[in-house]
Amino acid sequence: MSSGVRGELEAAVLAAVRELGVKEPPDLELGRARNPNHGDYATPVAMKLARELRRPPPKIASDLAERLNLPPEVASIELAGPYLNFRLAEGWLQKLVGRVAADPDYGRSRMGGGERVQVEFASINPTGPIHIGHGRGVILGDALSRLLDFTGHQVQREYYVNDQNTQARRFGASVYARLHGLEPPEGGYTGEYVAELAEQARRDLPGIEELPEEEAELRLRGYAIDRMVDLIAATVSRLNVHYDEWFRESRLWDDGLPQKAIARLRETGQLQEREGATWFAPDVPGWEEDDEDRVVIRSNGEPTYFASDLGYLLSKFEERGFQRVIDVWGSDHHGYIPRMKSAMAALGLDPAALVVILNQMVNLKEGKMSKRQGRFVLLDELVDMVGADAVRFFYLVRSPDTMMEFDLDLAVSQSNENPVYYAQYAYARLANVDTFAAGREMPAQPELSLLREPWELALARQIAYWPEAVEEAARLLEPHRIPYFVHDLADSVHAFYQAGNRDAGYRVVVDDPELMRARLELCRAGRNTLRAALDLMGVSAPDRM
RNA sequence: GCCCGCUUAGCUCAAUGGAUAGAGCGCAUGGCUUCGGACCAUGAGGUUAGGGGUUCGAAUCCCUUAGCGGGCACCA
Structure with missing residues (x-):
């Protein structure tokens, strides 16, 4: 209800x-x-x-x-x-205008009842800068977080930092190779930024060149990943995205959580030793049909990423007590969902508490994005070219489960007609009217029954829909609904404003102080609603443009 | 081969199983001597990929065909 x-x-x-x-x-x-x-x-x-x-x-x-x-x-x-x-009823709409004008937080809901929710999103391997394909998950995850926060959930934004997996090791080895002028390792990283990292390391880590290979690689890995995490944080910060926690995979092992998870599975007979490796064999309904056994510990004794993830689940649900965790993944990971759900059940957790939201891939018009072939566009470059507000809107309007084909030339050439400016302009107009009216004689309290024109009531109606639009989006976990609401609201604002251009009698600032006061109240209600909605999108609400 | 997602106006995309499928861009026409024209109004444009089915009612649910993207590791 x-x-x-x-x-x-x-x-x-x-x-x-x-x-x-x-x-x-x-x-x-x-x-x-x-x-x-x-x-x-x-x-x-x-x-x-x-x-x-x-x-x-x-x-x-x-x-x-x-x-x-x-x-x-x-x-x-x-x-x-x-x-x-x-x-x-018109009378009800008119009263609503007064309530909203006085409520800068209009639409905030207690629907979530203080539920502790973690949103983990865009946990990209920190082995390079992030590109526009990653941007989708960043914006989606942040928008979900804002939505849940606004609807009465306690939200934590988390980035999972893979700092000790195969990719991280290759990354460290690549920097080491670069530092010593060697060929990069098999499957290593070759970008120019690797060379820069090597130079920075030479400066920041005195004596690194003299260390034995193994120790040097380890230290370079840690150093390089720190730098990449900083870089990623700086990039998403430009998009108004701020994580509460950068959670390192290594911390899981320090805290003994994967070990604990493995022990629990072993005790409950849900692991099998075979071919020298340890396999996940959960006693969970549906497992046999849906998936095959998976390796938890390799035959060489090294754990797989899945072992870390088992511990990560304990960290989230038991150590830190989140009631629900929303993971935002790229759709290329969808095959992993049944295994994670089974892992939840096998560990004695409720599989429904883990919600996975997939976003489809972003492809360049020229073809698949590929670091190796140098065919990708950095998220930073996109922000440079079109600005943070337009970028956020660009990602936000699309439902996550349709694939995106990205045409950079088109994105840049169309950035000036991005619908986000339509909404911001509506906001700026309302703000401007208030400024213009300042200092004029008018009653302190508005007589709201004077708001009778069709475009005035239409705007009030649109304002009335805001709370349910928010709850709908939160219930369905679909932030892309918000920009559509914002567009409709901006539409009503412009129509309301435009009436005054047709006929001066319909302007906000008119000779009749009673009428002016009532219309100003409507402007303020519209502003509060628009600002709340733009806020939810992480987009600025400027008084001037 | 098996599994997941997608296919809606020229283009980019919306639409809790409900009344005539909606926006933006583009196109056509019209609108400012005074609150900001980054605006407003009107119009053209659809076999919701094709075919079956369920339902009083389907873009939406089921089956099927085709196309596009992704997945099926002791990578993550």
Whole structure:
């Protein structure tokens, strides 16, 4: 049940449905009406009840309407065949404007009940700078975090730093090779930044060149990864993304968590020794069909990344007590989900507490992105070219499960018509009106019933939808819904403003102080809503542009 | 071969199983002597990839075909 107007309507309809003798009411599908002629909200529930009640839907609709107990100051009911339509009362909308104008935090919800949620996102191997393919996960994860925070969850943003896996070792070895003018190792890193790292290391780590290879590699690995983490943090910070925790894989082993997880699996008979290696063999329903056994400890005694991940689950759910963890992964990792879910169950954790959100890959128009072939665009370069707000919006509007083809030339040439400026301009206009009106004589308290023009009420309606738009997006974990709301709201703002260009009598700043005061209140309500929404997208709300 | 995701207007993308599938860009037409034109209004543009099915009702759920992307390691 959602809060706000919609929640009230749902509750009222539900009560009426029960009064008709329906024990298990179906989903009301009560939502905003598409066509304005149908009012503001509508439900087709009468059609769903036709079979059970053995009556024609229009009859059921009118029966429901008779029993519906709605405060008239909120909405009126209209019958349209099998549909029940609701229209928000103007008086209620006008009062709402006053409430929102006074509430800079309008739309914040307690829906989450303080649930402790971790969002782990964009945990890219810190062996190089991040490119535009990674940007998608960065923005998606951050937007999810903002959304959950706004809806009453305790959110922690985390980046998992792989500092001791195969890639990390190769990275360290590559820097070592570069430092000594040797050929990079098999599968090593060759970019120019590796050479720069080697030079920096020569300066920052005195005596590094004299150390024996093994020790030097270890130290160079740690050093290089620190530098890369700094670099990645700096890049995402330009996009208004700030992690609470950069959690290192090595810390898991220091704390003995993978060891603990392995011991637990061994005790419960969920590991097998075979071919010299230790395999994951969980006693979990569905495992046999869905996946094969996987190696936890290699035959050479080295643990796999999966061993770390087992410990990581304990860290998240037991050591740190998160009630839910949302992992944002690239879709190339989707095959890993069944194994992680099984690992949760095998460790005695609730698999449903681990939520994985996949985002599809980003491809360059010229073809697949490839570091090796030098075919990639750095996220930093993109921010340089089009700016942080446009970049965020660019990623945010797309649902994560459609693949993106990235055309850099197009992105740059279209950056000036990015819809984000449409919304920011609406905000700046509202701010400007307030400035313009400053110092004029007007009453302290607005008489909101003066807000009667269609475009004024349309703006108020759009403002009224904000809380449910937020909750919907949070419930579905779909931040891409927010920019669409923002666009609609900006639309209403511009239409409201434009009315004053057609006819000076419709401006905000008019001779009638009562009218001006009421319209200013609407501007402030619009501003608060717009700012909250832009905030949720991590996009700035400028007073001037 | 098996598994996952995607296919909606010329292009980029939306749309809790509900009424006439919507935006932006592009295209056409119209609108400022005074609150910022990065704006507004109107219009053209659709077999929701193809074919079956479920349902009172399908872009949405099921089956199937095709295309695109990804995965199927003692890599992560």
